[in-house]
Amino acid sequence: MTPRHALSLAAALAALATAAPAAAATPADTGAAAGARKQCFWTRQINNFASVDDRIVNVRVGVKDVYQFEMFGRCSEVDWAQNIAVRSRGSSYICSGLDAEIITPSTLGAHRCPVRTVRKLTAEEVKALPKGARP
Numbered sequence: 001m002t003p004r005h006a007l008s009l010a011a012a013l014a015a016l017a018t019a020a021p022a023a024a025a026t027p028a029d030t031g032a033a034a035g036a037r038k039q040c041f042w043t044r045q046i047n048n049f050a051s052v053d054d055r056i057v058n059v060r061v062g063v064k065d066v067y068q069f070e071m072f073g074r075c076s077e078v079d080w081a082q083n084i085a086v087r088s089r090g091s092s093y094i095c096s097g098l099d100a101e102i103i104t105p106s107t108l109g110a111h112r113c114p115v116r117t118v119r120k121l122t123a124e125e126v127k128a129l130p131k132g133a134r135p
Helices: 003-023 032-036 123-128
Strands: 044-051 056-062 065-071 085-088 098-105 111-120
Touching: 065 098
Parallel strands: none
Antiparallel strands: 044 056, 056 065, 065 111, 085 098, 098 111
């Protein structure tokens, strides 16, 4: 390895080491820097949900925030369910789709639906939702 390549490798490793602590965002993060990171929430903060189809579920978190869950596939009966459970995987908060699973009741028992993506909707997006899709 040439000295120039060794210096480039050392610089890359140093940059990676300084970036690593920023990736450990938690729901308690606040401020401008947190706005650029993923927006996380505790599962216990979910207080309502709405779904107009079997792939998208909108959940109200706290008083004003709405997050949209997109499933990996069809989530049987979620658009007819009167209640659902949201289970977090690995910790008690959700930052991405891989952190969440929706459980819906059905006549054959509980149906588990893995979540692909979680996205916080803007106030404009929430206002634009059809009435049945707004939690």
